[in-house]
Amino acid sequence: MEQTKCLIIGSGPAGFTAAIYASRANLAPIVYEGIEPGGQLTTTTDIENFPGYPEGIKGSEMMADLKRQAQRFGADVRFGVVTNVDFDSRPFVATIDGEKQVQADSIIIATGASAKYLGLGSEMKYRGQGVSACATCDGFFYRKQDVAVVGGGDTACEEATYLASICKQVYLIVRKPFLRASKAMQERVFSTPNIKVMFEYNTVEVLGDEDGVTGALLRHSSGEETTIDISGFFLAIGHHPNTELFRGKIDLDEEGYIKVVPGTSKTNIEGVFAAGDVKDPHYRQAITAAGSGCIAALDCERYLLSKK
Ligand code: NDP
Numbered sequence: 670m671e672q673t674k675c676l677i678i679g680s681g682p683a684g685f686t687a688a689i690y691a692s693r694a695n696l697a698p699i700v701y702e703g704i705e706p707g708g709q710l711t712t713t714t715d716i717e718n719f720p721g722y723p724e725g726i727k728g729s730e731m732m733a734d735l736k737r738q739a740q741r742f743g744a745d746v747r748f749g750v751v752t753n754v755d756f757d758s759r760p761f762v763a764t765i766d767g768e769k770q771v772q773a774d775s776i777i778i779a780t781g782a783s784a785k786y787l788g789l790g791s792e793m794k795y796r797g798q799g800v801s802a803c804a805t806c807d808g809f810f811y812r813k814q815d816v817a818v819v820g821g822g823d824t825a826c827e828e829a830t831y832l833a834s835i836c837k838q839v840y841l842i843v844r845k846p847f848l849r850a851s852k853a854m855q856e857r858v859f860s861t862p863n864i865k866v867m868f869e870y871n872t873v874e875v876l877g878d879e880d881g882v883t884g885a886l887l888r889h890s891s892g893e894e895t896t897i898d899i900s901g902f903f904l905a906i907g908h909h910p911n912t913e914l915f916r917g918k919i920d921l922d923e924e925g926y927i928k929v930v931p932g933t934s935k936t937n938i939e940g941v942f943a944a945g946d947v948k949d950p951h952y953r954q955a956i957t958a959a960g961s962g963c964i965a966a967l968d969c970e971r972y973l974l975s976k977k
Contacts, residue, residue: 672772673699675969676763677744678751679779679911680736681708682955683945686962687777687969688739688746694970699773700739700746701765703911707732708781709946710955717809719955731955756918756938775940775973777965778919778927780911782946782953786904787819791875795902799882800875802904804828805954811836816901817885819872821845825905826854832903833861840897841866842887870895875902910947926950934965942968 675691677684680702691698710716710728717725726734740746753764760772784802786792792800801807804818808831816836818829821843829841841858846868848855858864869890876884876896884898910926912919920928920937927943929935934942944965945958 670762670770670772672760672774673697674774674973675699675777675966676761676771676773676775677701677777677779678763679703679708679781679945679947680706680746681710681732681779681781681945681958682735683781683947683958683962683965684708684777684779685732685735685739685744686959687779687944687966688744688962689735689742690963690966691777691969692739692742692744694966696775696966696970696973698744698777699771700744701749701751701763702746703750703780705781706748707736709783715810716806716955718805751914754914754918756941759940761940774976775942775969777934777962777969778915778936778941778943778947779945779958779962779965780914780947781958782908782910782926782950784904785907785909787872787906789872789874791877792872792902792904795875795877795882798880799877799900800902800904804832804903804905807901808832808835808903811901813837814900815898816840816903817842817897817899818903818905820905820907821848821850822905822907823850823854824907826850826858828903828905829864830854830857830861832901833863836901837863839864840899842870842872842885843868844871845869872902908946908950908953910950912947922950924950934961934968940972942972 675696675698677700715725749765755762815838817840819842870887873886927948942965944961
């Protein structure tokens with residue numbers, strides 16, 4: 670069976686940053702890219718808030734650069750999905766695509782999280798063309814325009830408030846007759862004049878043309894339908910961490926995020942580390958994911974040294 674000192678699962682900013690550091694520490698890491706090589710950033714357009722890119726950069730380009738940088742130092746980046754892990758055996762054993770097995774002295778989990786979408790065909794059609802699940806990333810492109818945010822939790826309220834500071838009108842589409850967000854967040858929303866909260870509305874379709882989103886068709890719980898004119902449609906209905914593979918094998922919190930020792934990447938299993946959105950329900954930024962990938966590689970290197 671193939672062996673490695675360090676196996677990295679996932680290829681977003683966390684996985685590739687971990688790979689850069691681990692390869693520079695002579696750990697010769699193997700990286701399995703997973704179902705979505707490059708991670709969530711490959712589904713956004715321009716990234717303008719990652720330090721070092723004053724003109725911004727396309728998400729897919731940045732991920733290609735990070736991959737090349739990791740490979741330059743010897744990281745073995747492979748197309749493939751880890752379909753099983755055995756954390757009980759030492760070395761650990763990972764199964765790739767249900768077939769091949771790799772033994773690993775240490776594992777860095779960087780499988781990320783995925784934004785939830787409503788599941789509408791039109792929403793998929795305009796993804797990256799007005800439909801976004803990240804106001805912090807994409808809001809700037811809708812300056813002085815009208816946009817909608819779907820959701821009634823803290824994220825939706827935070828994103829609506831953020832968008833209200835740069836956009837003309839923000840519609841907050843809430844399926845219930847109340848917001849689930851904290852009181853403080855609700856007060857901010859209600860006291861922002863250019864946020865219109867639309868309670869008990871669901872989205873029937875996102876409307877658009879060849880240039881992208883132009884509106885949304887909404888249906889009230891009474892059955893009444895209405896159309897809003899918008900150029901940006903933001904989903905804020907939650908994220909789910911990509912931890913199905915690890916359920917029952919590693920400590921997860923109630924929402925499924927991997928638990929780590931605060932300030933580190935250490936999980937409850939010695940030799941298994943977590944980085945990026947898979948352990949971070951709060952910040953979820955490319956730069957924070959990259960930083961935590963660095964932390965994971967350093968923790969991993971120290972762990973391997975301690976076992977020598
Ligand atoms: P939440 O799960 O708290 O809220 C999701 C919202 O989306 C709910 O209002 C939910 O509606 C709605 N929703 C879910 N599915 C659909 C759907 N299919 N159609 C329409 N609406 C839908 O997720 P958040 O991302 O807001 O927050 C996650 C966690 O992070 C929370 O614990 C939150 O408190 C925390 N957080 C804290 C922040 C802060 O303190 N600054 C900022 C951001 C997040 P319904 O209520 O009907 O279920």
